[in-house]
Amino acid sequence: MKSAGGRLLAGLELHRDAAQPLHRQLYGQLRTQILTGSLPSGTRLPSTRTLVAELGVSRITVVSAFEQLTAEGFLRSRAGDGTYVDTLWSDNAPRQPLSRPPLSERGAATSSRGADLSGEAPQAWAPAESESFVASQVAASAFPAATWKRLLGRHAGSTEQFMNGYGDPHGHRPLREAIADYVNDVRGLGCTPDQVIVTSGAQQAFNVLAVLLLDAGDTVVVEDPGHISGRLAFQSQGCPVRGVPVDAEGAVLPDENDVESPARLACLTPARQHPLGIAMSPARRAEWIAWAERNGSWIVEDDCDSELRYRGKALPTLFGLDLSRHVITVGSFSKVLAPSIRLGYCVLPEDLVEPFASASSIIGRPPATVLQAALTDFLSEGHLHAHLRRTRRLYAARQDALLEAIDQRLSRRIQAEQVDAGLHVMGWLREPLDDIEVARGLAAGGVYTYPLGEYRVTRRLPPALLIGFAGTAEDHMPEAVGRMAAAWDRWEQLGARS
Amino acid sequence: MKSAGGRLLAGLELHRDAAQPLHRQLYGQLRTQILTGSLPSGTRLPSTRTLVAELGVSRITVVSAFEQLTAEGFLRSRAGDGTYVDTLWSDNAPRQPLSRPPLSERGAATSSRGADLSGEAPQAWAPAESESFVASQVAASAFPAATWKRLLGRHAGSTEQFMNGYGDPHGHRPLREAIADYVNDVRGLGCTPDQVIVTSGAQQAFNVLAVLLLDAGDTVVVEDPGHISGRLAFQSQGCPVRGVPVDAEGAVLPDENDVESPARLACLTPARQHPLGIAMSPARRAEWIAWAERNGSWIVEDDCDSELRYRGKALPTLFGLDLSRHVITVGSFSKVLAPSIRLGYCVLPEDLVEPFASASSIIGRPPATVLQAALTDFLSEGHLHAHLRRTRRLYAARQDALLEAIDQRLSRRIQAEQVDAGLHVMGWLREPLDDIEVARGLAAGGVYTYPLGEYRVTRRLPPALLIGFAGTAEDHMPEAVGRMAAAWDRWEQLGARS
Numbered sequence: 001m002k003s004a005g006g007r008l009l010a011g012l013e014l015h016r017d018a019a020q021p022l023h024r025q026l027y028g029q030l031r032t033q034i035l036t037g038s039l040p041s042g043t044r045l046p047s048t049r050t051l052v053a054e055l056g057v058s059r060i061t062v063v064s065a066f067e068q069l070t071a072e073g074f075l076r077s078r079a080g081d082g083t084y085v086d087t088l089w090s091d092n093a094p095r096q097p098l099s100r101p102p103l104s105e106r107g108a109a110t111s112s113r114g115a116d117l118s119g120e121a122p123q124a125w126a127p128a129e130s131e132s133f134v135a136s137q138v139a140a141s142a143f144p145a146a147t148w149k150r151l152l153g154r155h156a157g158s159t160e161q162f163m164n165g166y167g168d169p170h171g172h173r174p175l176r177e178a179i180a181d182y183v184n185d186v187r188g189l190g191c192t193p194d195q196v197i198v199t200s201g202a203q204q205a206f207n208v209l210a211v212l213l214l215d216a217g218d219t220v221v222v223e224d225p226g227h228i229s230g231r232l233a234f235q236s237q238g239c240p241v242r243g244v245p246v247d248a249e250g251a252v253l254p255d256e257n258d259v260e261s262p263a264r265l266a267c268l269t270p271a272r273q274h275p276l277g278i279a280m281s282p283a284r285r286a287e288w289i290a291w292a293e294r295n296g297s298w299i300v301e302d303d304c305d306s307e308l309r310y311r312g313k314a315l316p317t318l319f320g321l322d323l324s325r326h327v328i329t330v331g332s333f334s335k336v337l338a339p340s341i342r343l344g345y346c347v348l349p350e351d352l353v354e355p356f357a358s359a360s361s362i363i364g365r366p367p368a369t370v371l372q373a374a375l376t377d378f379l380s381e382g383h384l385h386a387h388l389r390r391t392r393r394l395y396a397a398r399q400d401a402l403l404e405a406i407d408q409r410l411s412r413r414i415q416a417e418q419v420d421a422g423l424h425v426m427g428w429l430r431e432p433l434d435d436i437e438v439a440r441g442l443a444a445g446g447v448y449t450y451p452l453g454e455y456r457v458t459r460r461l462p463p464a465l466l467i468g469f470a471g472t473a474e475d476h477m478p479e480a481v482g483r484m485a486a487a488w489d490r491w492e493q494l495g496a497r498s
Numbered sequence: 499m500k501s502a503g504g505r506l507l508a509g510l511e512l513h514r515d516a517a518q519p520l521h522r523q524l525y526g527q528l529r530t531q532i533l534t535g536s537l538p539s540g541t542r543l544p545s546t547r548t549l550v551a552e553l554g555v556s557r558i559t560v561v562s563a564f565e566q567l568t569a570e571g572f573l574r575s576r577a578g579d580g581t582y583v584d585t586l587w588s589d590n591a592p593r594q595p596l597s598r599p600p601l602s603e604r605g606a607a608t609s610s611r612g613a614d615l616s617g618e619a620p621q622a623w624a625p626a627e628s629e630s631f632v633a634s635q636v637a638a639s640a641f642p643a644a645t646w647k648r649l650l651g652r653h654a655g656s657t658e659q660f661m662n663g664y665g666d667p668h669g670h671r672p673l674r675e676a677i678a679d680y681v682n683d684v685r686g687l688g689c690t691p692d693q694v695i696v697t698s699g700a701q702q703a704f705n706v707l708a709v710l711l712l713d714a715g716d717t718v719v720v721e722d723p724g725h726i727s728g729r730l731a732f733q734s735q736g737c738p739v740r741g742v743p744v745d746a747e748g749a750v751l752p753d754e755n756d757v758e759s760p761a762r763l764a765c766l767t768p769a770r771q772h773p774l775g776i777a778m779s780p781a782r783r784a785e786w787i788a789w790a791e792r793n794g795s796w797i798v799e800d801d802c803d804s805e806l807r808y809r810g811k812a813l814p815t816l817f818g819l820d821l822s823r824h825v826i827t828v829g830s831f832s833k834v835l836a837p838s839i840r841l842g843y844c845v846l847p848e849d850l851v852e853p854f855a856s857a858s859s860i861i862g863r864p865p866a867t868v869l870q871a872a873l874t875d876f877l878s879e880g881h882l883h884a885h886l887r888r889t890r891r892l893y894a895a896r897q898d899a900l901l902e903a904i905d906q907r908l909s910r911r912i913q914a915e916q917v918d919a920g921l922h923v924m925g926w927l928r929e930p931l932d933d934i935e936v937a938r939g940l941a942a943g944g945v946y947t948y949p950l951g952e953y954r955v956t957r958r959l960p961p962a963l964l965i966g967f968a969g970t971a972e973d974h975m976p977e978a979v980g981r982m983a984a985a986w987d988r989w990e991q992l993g994a995r996s
Contacts, residue, residue: 371869
């Protein structure tokens with residue numbers, strides 16, 4: 001019969017002034033000693049009286065810790081013979097804590113998909129800030145915060161929102177109606193409220209569609225360059241992607257003679273190719289719809305920032321042109337309102353609605369009811385239209401200011417042209433540099449952009465930066481671009497020295 | 499050169515009193531005729547003057563519709579020779595709208611995973627209502643709505659929440675700190691805030707973990723019977739599940755001689771086996787941790803309703819007992835607050851935190867910032883503790899009322915025993931009926947429960963219903979159980995006749 005005595009007592013350190021009560025401290029430290037094997041199974045513990053005396057604590061402290069450890073199977077009392085470490089926990093020789101090698105030392109610990117995903121998130125090295133050139137940045141100051149607060153407040157106190165469990169898996173019915181009105185009006189979709197499902201942003205829709213429509217191994221056509229997180233949603237489901245180039249009419253169709261079987265799905269950005277900004281021509285739209293019909297393939301139409309258009313009319317969505325029901329349109333309020341609101345939608349052919357809702361209730365579940373209720377009022381009371389009018393003016397002015405500042409401060413490094421829609425311009429590098437290196441170099445100087453290279457699938461592209469203009473106020477633009485120019489100079493000098 | 503004339507005009511129907519302006523109506527109807535091929539390519543349209551006269555509309559209406567259709571590639575003007583349907587759209591013979599066969603006629607339209615998921619959502623036939631016996635129902639009336647409204651209001655108007663893009667992919671930092679304090683205090687996890695990631699409920703955590711840790715084909719051990727949507731998260735990633743039975747000590751370990759390779763992950767509910775309600779014994783906890791360590795497998799510990807305990811002390815989490823860093827704990831505020839709030843968390847070993855955040859920023863993204871900020875205050879100002887104290891008392895009384903009412907009205911049909919924790923009792927059927935049939939029969943009478951049969955993987959179990967008690971007020975319980983008894987009688991009579 002081993003006895004603990006000295007070793008146990010030497011390892012205990014109780015702090016009277018800690019937030020945690022003494023009996024919890026004693027419990028935790030004894031548990032760790034047992035789990036790590038430094039108190040091996042079968043060890044007899046000192047008597048309550050000894051511990052009280054040695055530790056200078058009350059009897060109730062010791063008894064309370066012992067009781068908890070006994071209830072949890074760490075200790076066992078033998079009548080008239082004291083308390084022992086139970087055999088459950090430390091049959092083996094003393095173990096080191098953290099006996100698993102760190103992930104970095106064993107490649108197979110996460111899945112191959114997990115490995116694909118890690119490090120891909122651009123947030124890691126280009127954090128969004130209140131003012132930055134990150135392309136997904138919106139004007140925080142333009143957000144109608146008082147209105148939003150009022151609408152949230154209108155619904156936040158209602159107990160109704162808590163009465164229906166997780167909420168309707170299709171989304172809040174009044175919001176589906178308001179979204180149908182909105183997309184029919186602004187984007188000409190021609191859908192009923194029954195075809196609309198509310199999601200937590202576009203990404204959730206991509207994830208549900210990937211699970212719903214694709215088996216692992218099914219090929220997906222994506223634009224090259226194209227939307228990063230859309231592509232990752234499909235890749236994370238084990239689906240290989242095939243990039244198609246983008247020309248002046250938009251995404252080019254895949255060469256059907258070139259492959260054994262047609263792709264099961266194509267993910268496209270017809271309204272405004274992401275990131276290049278090209279609007280798909282009517283002819284190309286017709287070709288894609290015919291492609292889907294001919295092959296029985298799906299088209300996922302990412303329509304996410306189509307409303308932010310400064311000049312010219314938007315062309316109608318593929319969804320509105322497709323009579324054969326192969327098109328699914330995904331939209332989001334991240335760009336027109338704010339990404340942190342996490343609200344979006346998916347418009348589906350009728351017979352996909354229920355399968356999508358079932359899959360969504362597993363994969364995503366609808367967003368918080370209070371947010372859906374507030375957005376309903378925001379749409380139906382006309383606040384979104386007013387906000388769009390305001391931000392279109394604001395962003396058009398910010399773009400002009402950006403282009404002017406680039407012209408003055410950065411024209412020897414990049415060439416940028418006005419865009420008709422969206423939140424960023426393409427800044428084409430005048431020298432044959434690696435754009436990912438340039439973006440990292442600028443990030444080291446606190447200036448955040450996205451490099452075009454991150455958007456490529458396999459195709460080599462001329463180097464460019466996506467320069468977002470929505471997050472920087474017009475009168476700050478010269479200074480912000482000046483900082484970019486200075487960061488670039490510093491990065492170049494560092495490179496020249498090394 | 500074909501001319502449209504009569505056929506075109508016969509197909510047009512414009513409504514002066516419709517909400518849509520006349521030019522949009524004309525545009526839409528012409529577009530449909532072109533898309534469906536009833537106006538084939540090359541068709542010459544009647545002149546503007548003819549249309550104005552025939553339709554009784556203004557010239558600007560016709561011109562505006564023609565301009566839009568021309569911009570979109572549907573029409574083409576030939577100088578001095580009128581307007582023609584462009585060749586883009588209707589090269590083929592007239593097509594029927596809806597040329598894709600409905601999904602129901604082609605099994606391969608959705609993925610095999612999609613097919614697995616459809617119809618699985620129990621919401622479809624057991625909708626949560628303000629008062630029902632659905633096991634995930636909470637007491638809507640007990641929710642501290644005024645406090646929640648105040649806290650949401652505190653953050654809803656701040657523009658700060660809109661300044662950092664999608665928000666920190668780990669979650670709002672102050673909330674991670676508040677959750678770490680909470681789980682360390684209430685559940686003894688012993689984690690740092692850096693190990694906590696905020697999610698939109700537990701389901702999102704399961705989905706991210708499935709992508710992060712598993713490759714398609716990897717086996718996952720699940721409890722049989724067990725959590726439905728947790729299992730589906732893994733199945734939807736193409737991972738086969740292997741059910742292990744549950745005995746009086748909790749989930750039984752898989753027989754390792756029986757299989758070629760050990761499972762890569764086990765998903766367990768040690769605090770309170772879902773749905774049976776058994777707390778895993780200390781010995782069984784030690785065995786599972788040793789299993790994970792021996793096989794290099796992961797344990798996902800679903801700790802979702804562990805805080806709602808009415809009697810006895812909760813045993814510590816596997817996370818807190820595991821020194822070898824193979825355990826990930828998933829928690830949710832769906833049960834302690836409300837499912838429609840969509841907030842949960844995942845506590846990870848240090849080296850999984852960044853991979854999880856990367857994958858999560860693709861698969862889920864963090865919940866809306868305003869909800870995270872409000873929950874931070876709700877936790878740090880002690881409202882959750884107060885709410886837990888109140889609901890524990892409330893639910894204990896509701897459980898007593900349920901058991902008493904069952905005793906009086908349903909004891910010849912079911913046998914139910916008091917549970918120490920959670921939101922439902924198991925109502926074991928006294929007759930060898932199919933519990934899924936019974937639940938559907940009751941649902942037809944407006945009484946919603948979940949049948950145990952829905953929770954099984956492969957094992958046959960005695961028939962039972964999960965009867966939730968949290969959603970029904972104490973003084974309504976006799977009547978609600980009376981309705982259940984009446985619905986049961988009616989269902990039985992229908993069956994006897996058929």
